[in-house]
């Protein structure tokens with residue numbers, strides 16, 4: 001895989017953000033396949049507002065955001081209200097995040113975040129633009145990368161090393177069950193996946209997950225049965241093939 005951008009494409013542009021757009025989009029079109037089915041991607045062209053790429057085979061949509069130099073903890077995105085509307089109507093696209101070295105015009109990291117990992121909790125409202133700004137009062141949003149579990153950040157390229165296609169397709173399919181979950185349950189499942197990852201072990205015990213009760217209580221202050229809820233979510237994750245029960249009170253991520 002060629003990690004460098006085709007600079008010849010930028011010759012007819014002067015505006016820096018336009019140049020970045022042209023270079024990153026053409027790189028994605030050439031190098032990135034659909035993580036859902038493995039087929040090639042097409043560019044929507046003409047600034048379709050909902051997404052930048054689509055897969056003609058499985059109909060998944062993808063929006064591309066890119067960032068220079070470091071990955072950062074937040075990704076700046078568009079209007080806050082549009083994002084929340086999309087989440088509520090289930091019309092948000094999947095999300096590609098391209099991180100590149102601006103001096104070398106080279107890709108460092110490329111991630112896809114499946115749309116089912118998007119919840120209102122990972123969307124941060126920015127301050128309205130100042131009255132003196134051209135779009136005074138406009139409110140944008142940030143995507144909080146640190147609030148998304150690692151299983152929701154599927155790497156195509158990590159520190160310039162590319163991942164095998166079969167691994168990417170498998171990483172995509174193993175969390176698809178979240179699409180069938182209602183919003184409230186999905187939030188809980190994602191919270192529990194997040195806690196499991198914090199333990200940083202493939203095999204873990206119920207007691208280790210219970211250590212996160214105070215953390216989960218801050219996220220769900222009205223729930224007085226957090227431990228019951230944890231066990232229930234672990235059962236759902238087992239039924240969906242995300243983990244297995246080994247012995248009583250012991251689990252293993254598949």
Ligand SMILES: [Zn+2]
Nearest residue numbers: 034037055058
């Ligand atoms: Zn596809």
